Amino acid sequence: MSRRRTGLAAAAILAVAATGFVVADRAQIGRVAPDLVAEPERADRVLVEKSARRLTLFRDGRVLAAYPVSLGFSPVGHKQREGDGRTPEGVYAIAYRNPLSVAHLSLKVSYPNEADARAAQDTGYEPGGDIMIHGIMNGFSWLGRLHRLKDWTSGCVGVANDEMADIYARVDVGTPIELRP
Template sequence: MRRRIVVAVTLIGLGAGGVAVAEFLQIGRTEPPLLPEPERADRILVEKAARRLTLLRGEQVLATYPVSLGFTPAGPKTREGDGRTPEGIYSIAFRNPKSVAHLSLKVSYPSPADAAAAQARGEAPGGDIMVHGLMNGFSWAGRLHRMMDWTQGCIGVTNAEMREIYARVDVGTPIEIRP
């Protein structure tokens, strides 16, 4: 009996490991198509203090998602490596279906003003700020990721949530990130 339990646990572990490897290698990943225009967001609002991302079309709320932020979430991003999520008005620069974090939407940070302010301080402003899913191989964490702010300055959601967001947001969509 004990041997059967050990074999069953081992097989389950290998199966879960295989899923993680397939996910890490992006095997079988598909890019969700954009929804029709009337179902897409024309604006994204991120409220850092509330840990919330809202997709809007006009004044209508299409969907709201809880998020994780950079590992030092208070205050605006000022330099590379500070662990902060930027604050301000940006736009979605591109959609990445081959992201290291499931799927991602690139935020246009740094703005020219962000870059100039960092340069005046003699610092690099940083970049590669994304709205993204969980790191490849870690989808098993699901909603547990919300227990802490873990990104390098990005806006993290679950993979299922990212698929929904990705289908509703096109390049050029404005994103406002508030304190």
Template sequence: MAATRLRRGPRGRRWIGSIAALVVLGFFGLALVDQRQWARVEPDLVAAPERADRILVEKAARRLTLLREGRVLAIYPVSLGFSPVGQKAREGDGRTPEGVYAIAYRNPRSVAHLSLKVSYPTPEQAAQASAEGREPGGDIMIHGLLNGLSWLGPLHRLVDWTNGCVGVTNAEMAAIYARVDVGTPVEIRP
């Protein structure tokens, strides 16, 4: 009996090694499928009359709306920070901030498919955090899916998964990116 177990041991290890190799190959395969990320091109801005002059994010509705002179240009469903309820209080709390900000810059080479930097924290929020001896957090973005995960598509909306950002699909991000310039106001409501 013991001899039988010894003979099965190496075979079992081979199966575990084979499964591990398949998992690793699977991840490489997903990266290859997502190769569009490697050579992505920054979308051009659309004509000025079709650009948003305001972005509204409604956290409770999980919705981002692009507006121009009060007219709705487009509406997108979103994912938020992994702990979205309430105002962002500190770095790492998983909350998406609330308030009025602006797009600080556009990043075509983001770790996610394109990103628009939200100007959080405001100087007042940074000062308040400093007075309380904490870091307010930062790098709040509106962005597509993380590089290598575009295959998730709209499935990403099943759970709030960002670190406090506003997440959309890659196709949605390309459309948003083409309609939003630096300086565009962003209002994030509870």
């Protein structure tokens, strides 16, 4: 076989394998949500520092772990309305855990609260919602830590998939989360 044919065959095999990987990732084939860790290793507080692009898990005032994050595509300032690309600021709680998210696992932040909803409606807008801490969008896990090069979410807090699995295992429903400028 000529070099050209060998190269084309190798490229075709690589393309099929890559497509299979993306399809399996998008379909969440083989995804298993991690169980919660033992109580002493679970966070009792989550802090997101937007300007530092950092999420920190705390237990009894000590740092359990810290992760670099990506934010909404327009990250400066508090979320005002649906579609503004901002990540909220304030104190909320984790409302639920989603093992079958459109991104690799997710934790729902309780935004909007009553004040957020009222402020948005006073200006004639919807407040938006579905603010999550989540991994990379299904089908794009191959990006890995490259996601940090740009703020890309619609207002959520994005982390790499392995980091999201660790966060998911350490944060339960009801855990307070503070998002600071």
